[in-house]
Amino acid sequence: MSKKGKDDLDGKGLSRRNLLKAGTAAGVSLALGGPASAERGNSDRDEHHGGESHRGKSKDRELTLVNGRIHTMDDHDTVVSSATIRNGLFVAVGRGSNSGSKGEVIDLRGHTVVPGLIESHTHFVSLANRPGYHVAQWERANNLAEVLALLAARRERGDVPPGQFITAMGAGTPRMFAELRLPTLAELDAAVPDRPVFLYQGGGGPARTNTLGKQFFETATAPLAGPVTVGADGTIAGGNPNMANRALYHLRIRQTFEDKKRSALDAQLYSASVGITAVLDQTLVAAATGTLNPASLDPQPTDPLFTLNHYRMYDAWLQLHREERTLIRLQINFLHNQGFIAALGSSIDSQLPELRERLKNQFPFFGDGMVRTGAIGEWAAPFALPSSPDNYAVWYEAQRLVAKARWRNENAQAGSPTSTVNIEQVVATYEAMDAEFGIKDLRWGLQHSAFATPDQLARLKALNCAVSMSGFTWLNGTPRADGLPAGPLYPQILASGIPAGMHEDGVHIAPHNPWFALHYATTGLNVLGQQINPGQQISRQQALHAYTRGNAWYLNREDDLGSIEKGKFGDLVVLDRDYFSVSDADMRKTSPILSVVDGKIVYDAGVLHRDRRHDDDDD
Numbered sequence: 001m002s003k004k005g006k007d008d009l010d011g012k013g014l015s016r017r018n019l020l021k022a023g024t025a026a027g028v029s030l031a032l033g034g035p036a037s038a039e040r041g042n043s044d045r046d047e048h049h050g051g052e053s054h055r056g057k058s059k060d061r062e063l064t065l066v067n068g069r070i071h072t073m074d075d076h077d078t079v080v081s082s083a084t085i086r087n088g089l090f091v092a093v094g095r096g097s098n099s100g101s102k103g104e105v106i107d108l109r110g111h112t113v114v115p116g117l118i119e120s121h122t123h124f125v126s127l128a129n130r131p132g133y134h135v136a137q138w139e140r141a142n143n144l145a146e147v148l149a150l151l152a153a154r155r156e157r158g159d160v161p162p163g164q165f166i167t168a169m170g171a172g173t174p175r176m177f178a179e180l181r182l183p184t185l186a187e188l189d190a191a192v193p194d195r196p197v198f199l200y201q202g203g204g205g206p207a208r209t210n211t212l213g214k215q216f217f218e219t220a221t222a223p224l225a226g227p228v229t230v231g232a233d234g235t236i237a238g239g240n241p242n243m244a245n246r247a248l249y250h251l252r253i254r255q256t257f258e259d260k261k262r263s264a265l266d267a268q269l270y271s272a273s274v275g276i277t278a279v280l281d282q283t284l285v286a287a288a289t290g291t292l293n294p295a296s297l298d299p300q301p302t303d304p305l306f307t308l309n310h311y312r313m314y315d316a317w318l319q320l321h322r323e324e325r326t327l328i329r330l331q332i333n334f335l336h337n338q339g340f341i342a343a344l345g346s347s348i349d350s351q352l353p354e355l356r357e358r359l360k361n362q363f364p365f366f367g368d369g370m371v372r373t374g375a376i377g378e379w380a381a382p383f384a385l386p387s388s389p390d391n392y393a394v395w396y397e398a399q400r401l402v403a404k405a406r407w408r409n410e411n412a413q414a415g416s417p418t419s420t421v422n423i424e425q426v427v428a429t430y431e432a433m434d435a436e437f438g439i440k441d442l443r444w445g446l447q448h449s450a451f452a453t454p455d456q457l458a459r460l461k462a463l464n465c466a467v468s469m470s471g472f473t474w475l476n477g478t479p480r481a482d483g484l485p486a487g488p489l490y491p492q493i494l495a496s497g498i499p500a501g502m503h504e505d506g507v508h509i510a511p512h513n514p515w516f517a518l519h520y521a522t523t524g525l526n527v528l529g530q531q532i533n534p535g536q537q538i539s540r541q542q543a544l545h546a547y548t549r550g551n552a553w554y555l556n557r558e559d560d561l562g563s564i565e566k567g568k569f570g571d572l573v574v575l576d577r578d579y580f581s582v583s584d585a586d587m588r589k590t591s592p593i594l595s596v597v598d599g600k601i602v603y604d605a606g607v608l609h610r611d612r613r614h615d616d617d618d619d
């Protein structure tokens, strides 16, 4: 720690790496994302290392890690000590030294390394669109003091202009914090006295603000909404009318495109900081009108956090991609939320206008290593039982349309401890689609899948389908009075042999943090420490396998992602502790110290004291 001078604010504000040190010094062990592009900086440094000027003729970009405990997650669960990534691909994995390496060599000093984790069900692009200077890290806080410290640290970074909001939205629910509540106006004022603050809970509110935020919301006007009612303690109520959503609207309509790019980068850096290097985004629960006019889906005062313009929400991310600044891999699923719309008439051929256009005008699994399209998911139309004939007919026709177009299709059904009728409908329909169109080569999927029976799993497997097991029950799950497990039935699913991934389903109903899900899958404990899934635990190796290899299969990317093997994409995560051997409570707090995507360091907590002679950040 001999770099004191640079730990202070300078003209450009704190560097990201030093900010992390500052956060740690303040007793906040949570990673704060910064707007700086770590990727750019490292590309430059690598070129300097090679003795080349910018855009020199040597395009080789190489990174070598030595002296680690590198869990490759290959077919034999091999553990090695070194790995080299060249131009984005693993080229050497084994027990070599750094001799002859052309790029940076990092001494891991015995740290555990795992493949970059993959999230197979998230609404991540929503996080990438958050208004304000967003603090996603609040979902890792254990108590209000940590929430307040994170908000204060965001202000301390020095780049939030006067009048601009510091925000924290989604996922954070009172159950996550020891005090079982959100901070009050007075507490927010104490933490951030000179910037407005806005906290928004879950996917639909309520919300909380400070004095400056209260002043803004109580006087805000816009074409579609007037002022927001704010309680004396800063509470902005959900309900009807939903004042939290109206407040959200006032912030959303003030976002510039540059704001959205900053938020997208912040979100990506946050993901890298928790070890997730690739996401399968499930779009959003879109407004289910019959319209195909994107402009009609711009922010509305009644829109909750999990509704956005699902045509335009990728724009900032795609622009960052053009600028080669994205930090994690994005695979885009398209969720279609149109059930039966009476105004479209009674003929089934006039229903599902959006899905029909999608299948005609979009390419599945199209793009490159960093951004590409995926499938139709997490549903093609809202699930409906035959007891709701119009909606059932639309749901069933949606399955047919996707099969006929030869796209991949998903449904999201968990079942319950006492009923698997919904899953049965999905499985039987997939069988019917296979009989009519043939779907075995399309790798259809079932999301959540918590209570799928051995028979249902075997039938899905016979169709070459996969499942993605939910890992979010820990947040709101409670012990059942009948003693039955709250699910998922992880051992039963794995025993079936079906390809099985795992997901957290962030960023509204649950945090975007795989370690919480891994902890739940291996302990069955909810956020309050209660056993809610008795007898349904799997090993840490099995759970991590689901989050790496299992999810790679689920994304149709098992040749590129999910393990540290020659020829695969150079994504890995260096952990601050040994995931495989620490106590359960410690494992839940696992926090990467270095994340690598495509062979580039995209997140660095500053722990490994890399050789930074050519780093602009350094002395």
Ligand SMILES: [Zn+2]
Pocket: 121, 122, 123, 282, 378, 505
């Ligand atoms: Zn979801």
